[in-house]
Amino acid sequence: MENYFWYVLAGVALVILVAAVTIIVGRRPELPPADAPAELPADSAEPAFAEPTDAELTESAWEPEQPEAPESRLARLRRRLSASNNPFAKGLLSLLSADTLDAATWDDLEASLITADLGVGPTTELVEALRKELSVSGGADADRAKAVLRDELLRLVGPDTNRGLNLTGADGVPGVILVVGVNGTGKTTTIGKLARVLVAEQHSVVLAAADTFRAAAAEQLKTWGDRVGVEVVRGPEGGDPASVAFDAVAKGIADGVDVVVVDTAGRLHTKTGLMDELGKIKRVIERKAPVTEVLLVIDATTGQNGLAQARVFAEVVDVTGIVLTKLDGSAKGGIIVPVQRELGVPVKLIGLGEGADDLAPFQAAAFVDALLEES
Incomplete structure (x- = not known):
């Protein structure tokens, strides 16, 4: 009798399980055939693809860049050569900021110019020319010192040299x-x-x-x-x-x-x-x-x-x-x-x-x- 009870209980459980599966499967939407395109909801449907026109292709074509004109570049880049960025410039301006042009000032200038890769020969030329034009001791007029320094630097760099590229075959x-x-x-x-x-x-x-x-x-x-x-x-x-x-x-x-x-x-x-x-x-x-x-x-x-x-x-x-x-x-x-x-x-x-x-x-x-x- 006890075994009969368990058989009945197992049968009831099986019936309940089959009913639950049937309900769940019945609620699933019908899937389209494997070869049919899936439909998007009406509010997200993509528009039909259209080939671009020749005019649209021309307008969207990649255009080469227009480089900056060479004559304007140095004006934009001059700040990168200034004393705040360039050791060579710092050495030159040390002369202009000196209270007196004594032997120590000239020695410091000479050392800074050599360190700035000007070379021994050009440094000697520049310092001797400056000492000739400016007072060896005492105060120096900053504007005059700057003008003389500019002239001597230009002479060393070569203001009249032809620096154009030869582009003509x-x-x-x-x-x-x-x-x-x-x-x-x-x-x-x-x-x-x-x-x-x-x-x-x-x-x-x-x-x-x-x-x-x-x-x-x-x-x-x-x-x-x-x-x-x-x-x-x-x-x-x-x-x-x-x-x-x-x-x-x-x-x-x-x-x-x-x-x-x-x-x-x-x-x-x-x-x-x-x-x-x-x-x-x-x-x-x-x-x-x-x-x-x-x-x-x-x-x-x-x-x-x-x-x-x-x-x-x-x-x-x-x-x-x-x-x-x-x-x-x-x-x-x-x-x-x-x-x-x-x-x-x-x-x-x-x-x-x-x-x-x-x-x-x-x-x-x-x-x-x-x-x-x-x-």
């Missing part, structure tokens, strides 16, 4: 700018910024990614070119740099562009084989068109070490101009004078920051005036 072929320098000077970035300067001056440009040894170099250059609508000629990674440069110049001639700018691998100036290869690139280019400008990129923060780089590069290729990068911040600025004397060629461009338009044509008077600004 012979017989209608493009001008060719070969850009060289050691690793870490910011050479590829400088070329991208140079392209912006040229485009702002209404020149048509082709860039040659002849640094085939650094995997990211060609992509980096292409990014710069895309931003201003400049074509970049590339080759296979690890390929012949001279071949890439040759092809870029050939394309520049075929397309009738104004300027071809050639990037090269950052070369350690102690590596003879790599330097020989740089000479080869120049020779191969000149089968198609003369190289009108060879720019040596020097990191201003390296100071006097930049002179050693300059000497070796000048032996391999005829350097025609210098680009000083990273002149703001920790750079001392005085390197401009000795590096020009070492090569006998001018500084033509200076980099004063990391912005896309922070490369500017070098102007001696603007540079000196910026150094003598106290704020």
Whole structure:
């Protein structure tokens, strides 16, 4: 009898379970067939897709950037050269703030200028000229001291030097700018910024990614070119740099562009084989068109070490101009004078920051005036 009771209880439980399952399943909405599109609620339904018109495509197309005009760049960047930021400027202005021009003042000025990478020879010239014009002892008129200092600095920097880029090729072929320098000077970035300067001056440009040894170099250059609508000629990674440069110049001639700018691998100036290869690139280019400008990129923060780089590069290729990068911040600025004397060629461009338009044509008077600004 006891077993019968448990059988009845189990049967009742089973009936209740089946009834509950039936109710739950009956409440589920009917699903559409697997191949039928799911319907969205009326208030969230997406509109039907329509192909854009030609006018809409034109309006939404990516437009290249318009770089800042070169003539306005130094005005914007002068504050980065001022005494508050530049050790070279601080040394110069120490003379103007001195109560008396005694022997200690002149010694301090001489030491600060040498520390600022002006070099022993130019420093001696500057100090002797200033001592000749100003009183050796007693008070100094600040305005007169500043005027004399400005004149002597301009004389050292070279106010009448031709610093224009030679962009005109012979017989209608493009001008060719070969850009060289050691690793870490910011050479590829400088070329991208140079392209912006040229485009702002209404020149048509082709860039040659002849640094085939650094995997990211060609992509980096292409990014710069895309931003201003400049074509970049590339080759296979690890390929012949001279071949890439040759092809870029050939394309520049075929397309009738104004300027071809050639990037090269950052070369350690102690590596003879790599330097020989740089000479080869120049020779191969000149089968198609003369190289009108060879720019040596020097990191201003390296100071006097930049002179050693300059000497070796000048032996391999005829350097025609210098680009000083990273002149703001920790750079001392005085390197401009000795590096020009070492090569006998001018500084033509200076980099004063990391912005896309922070490369500017070098102007001696603007540079000196910026150094003598106290704020």
